[in-house]
Amino acid sequence: NDVSLLRLCSLPCPLFYWCYQSQFRCDHTCTGKCQDKPLTFRCSGGAQSPVNIVTRSVQRDEHLIPFKLTGYEKKLHGHLINNGHTIQMDLPSSLKIERGNLTVPYKALQFHLHWGKNGGPGSEHTIDGEQFPMEMHVVHIKEEYDCLSQAAKDGTGVAVLGFFFQVLLSEYLKFDPLIDALKNITYPTNRTTLRGVSLDMFLPSRDNLTKYFRYDGSLTTPNCSEGILPFYHNVTCLLSLLQLASFSQLRFSDGNHMVNTYRPVQPLNGRQVYYSRGHAVLISTVLLFMSTLLSSALSLHTQPL
Template identity: 50%
Template sequence: MISEGSRDIDDWSNDAENSHDFFIGPDDWASVATTCGNTKQSPINIVTKKTLFDNHLTPVKFTGYQDTINTLITNNGHTVQVNLPDRAAISGANLGDNYKAQQLHLHWGKNGGPGSEHTIDGEKYPMELHIVHIKEKYNSVEQAINDPSGVAVLGFFYEVNPHFLNVCYLQIIKQRFIACILFYRNMLILPHNELERYFRYQGSLTTPGCSEAVVWTIFEKAIPLSKEQLSAFSSLMFSDGTAMVNTYRPIQNLTNKQTRSYNVCLFQNE
């Protein structure tokens, strides 16, 4: 546990809109983790007309992502997290290294409303999936964050599609329901045939301690879910017993006189 003063880094909330008596909200995270106040923080708003086409970027190569997995889906007090086997890995895409999967988690709004962390041209999606990877030579995220490019996170947006068929029956208990909308026959649901356009930038973790060690790959094509499925996440609870809603860090804008810029690159597969 890391602490500064009388408050601990564990005493934080990522509820972007509601106050919690016992937790520190996103605006005050720098009081428990100073890196959260630095200048390369995530998430960001991606302005498409300002992105730079990078011909060094190539498709992301997925390994082990079609394998059947057995894992636990947990409420860690801040979000839904699924630990992944490190045989699932990514490479290519000008990442420079092979990265092995560690876990995935989600950020969402309230009752299917806006809740993604990143935005594109100011548009906020209902939910965002983050798949966290580390360089193969590291044994944990804690080791990897000491390397400026030690962590690679894939970001996927979810969008409401009223015509999307439910992956599983809503009567299934909440824990299994969450599993069903992420997995089908124990395989992770990703739009593998629609990954031809993504955005790349160097940023940070979006939870304390906000380490600036993340190579972000944000895919533009959103994954469809029904409004009912997205709304189901709002029935979960934070560790203080309040509704688990608005679980996103706000867009990190310039809040001081320090110069800040992001080099956001675009990959478009012709």
């Protein structure tokens, strides 16, 4: 069982709480009469996420046509919450995705983010071994289901659109409403209202959303249900180093700074990664430039927590 990659602990017994490897306080085990009971969350299986996408090994799939996004342009008024291991915003079910080789429409459920420390490497997925500073997941489920736990029992019940972030030398002003809201959700269970924003504000232009990777994967947090359809776009979102570093000021449930909120990459175990129709896989040079740019920016601007 792959419990080492998402370290598991009990707080308190017999209720179980999971944490990231970066939370060193979360390394104790349950004591008392329930100590022999198995942990609730066992992250094992042959189709786990995230993975390292090796571009020389991907295969083109002509069925991976551009997505149809409905409602992504609409202004939202929703709650942004610190849930103890990331920030999350619930989305209205009127936001939907279709096509992209999906057989039915999927309604939006929520989006959340994974990041590093002060703008350092923090994405869950990597491409040719390169790790981005941040990764966004926009989680969708089939319209017939009411919640993620229901949809996760269906082999194709959940579809996740994934987006990588790169460092921009100047601030990306459209992201300011979310960045400004972070100061109101420093601690777990804190929530604030985010008004007048749309998903389109946070993502690359629609014209650039035709190039993406797809594979059979899982949720990256317990219980790590498999049968998830992740789609990862290779056109990146942009944030300044200062904006990215703002996320490191948040706090985990154990009181530590919320940094390195990603699960390490998992073995492919023979799975095939596909890329969309008309997609020219020319990302390695961009990633190399991003890595060099990030290293230079970090040496100039970051301060330790």
